[in-house]
Amino acid sequence: ENSADWSFVAAMKQLADSLNMNVIVEGIESEFQQAELESLGCQFGQGWLYGKPKPESIVIELLENS
Structure with missing residues (x-):
């Protein structure tokens, strides 16, 4: 729960959003x-x-029975 990690995650989410992913x-x-x-x-x-x-x-088994 490092703030640098969360900054990276937020940046990746923004990038994905900008690429409509x-x-x-x-x-x-x-x-x-x-x-x-x-x-x-x-x-x-x-x-x-x-x-x-x-x-x-x-x-x-789960996949076969769903």
Whole structure:
């Protein structure tokens, strides 16, 4: 939660917006990070906050049954 890191993230979000691209944030681990990213307008993300990694067999089963 370094301010230089957040400055970089904000700059990347601005760049993506200027190119009319969606941003998918990877590695969200805390509610603080989620809130900060939402304040930048990031709508998509993944990370430990939402769920821990799953073994390949479970992922395949989930995809086949959805």
